[in-house]
Amino acid sequence: MTVRPLILALALLLPAAAPQATAPVPAPTPPPVEKPVVVRAYPHDSTAFTEGLLIADGALYESTGREGQSVIRQVDLASGRTLRQATVPSGLFGEGIVAWGPELRSVTWHGGRGFRWSRPALKKLGEWKYAGEGWAMTDDGRQIILSDGTPRLRFLNPATMAVARTLDVTVNGRPLKYLNELEYIDGQIWANVWMTPYIVRIDPASGVVKAVVDLSELVARAGVTDRDSVANGIAYDRAKHRIFVTGKNWPELYEIRLGGGAKR
Template identity: 55%
Template sequence: MASPVAHAQVVAAPVEAANVTRFGYRVVKAYPHDPKAFTEGLFFLDGHLYESTGMEGASVIRRVDLDTGKVQRQFDLAPEYFGEGIAPWKDRIIGLTWKHGKAFVIGKASFALEGHLTYSGEGWGLTHDGQNLIMSDGTDRLRFLDPESFRPVRDVPVTIRGKPLDYLNELEWIDGAVYANIWQTDYIVRIDPRTGTVTGVVDLSGLLDHAPGKAGNVDVLNGIAYDAQTRRLFVTGKYWPALFEIELVEKPAN
């Protein structure tokens, strides 16, 4: 989501002690990733990786070749917009902005602008469950939205051990659950979309150490993409030089 200086005093909820399934990871493969990309949204569809980036004057929505990291198609947001999460819907891509309350709708094939949708509050992460779009706004809530009108359908408070878990960021729908980056942490949480209860915690500490070469001026972990056809899971971060295919490894219960 937001710029690196906003909310500088974030203190994450104590996910380390949560009474949920805990996962570590195994790196399957590292792929090239643009180290100038302030990654906000990520998804994988039909053999292609799609990514959105933030920062005013540098916000884009693009299709990227997974193996080379090269940009194949790109839509540039106007300089005043700070791009956020993206999600596919039918033959379109919907991309949020941080504080403008506007979502851009572009053609998935053409990458041409087809329209806008509006919403209240901030936009952070975006995914869908096949029926509704699911949006995060930096709080402890997931908003379920009608994908055609963007009207609210319902919202769900996310809790861990009965306590609210905020700073939900980039989102991905995987096997009936919402996976969410927790901003400014090395954690991804798995959320039951019906109740908002966190059912799993993924600890990705040390992942960047697996990047080839020097990491450089990196920022936080952010970006989850799932290839449903091959069941591959990809993650990256803002200004990271690599995108990782990982396998989740369940940790023994304490």
């Protein structure tokens, strides 16, 4: 375990700091930590610096980062091959994607430029603007949810992409930053926590982390050694109730399920 995951692990497992004097406040209960079981492994392009992952109408889409390497692509799940691909405008560091209606929408790290793409052709349709950084997106069926590396998630009106509300995410009563790739799964927001092997499962009403999914064994299985090759990318196949995860430059993408691992 590297230093940063250890710090997060401690933040997750230690109780919140006791309040100064006054009435005692019960310490929040640490969320359970779940270890997923791998249902099946698929090939993944190990040159893909994964920033976004989703399934829409049965098709797998992935976005990648780094200037000059930022693309949005449709990927064949079984083979890992790219079926079609669009390039994010030059000079930009691509980040996450969300499917909305017949479109994909994407964000970029700095500069507040988002893009709209047709689906599945991936033709650029237009742009939209937002404040601050863009890290990843998902949707709850009504609004688009945007992460930006802070503990605050933004909920956007899909018609205007204006901020409708915000949600501050906490674990053990403390703000949790570095929320990265997102997926809305059965009433919870799942988020990779950047530079860690953890996915947190967030209550979309309170912002409280209800459970932690520990991908440490998948990180080891992926065999990546570069410190940037962290777990990132969650996709949910709503039709078949399948959950997929991968990481930046990982050679494999995994279908996982919960319920088979130890809790602590």
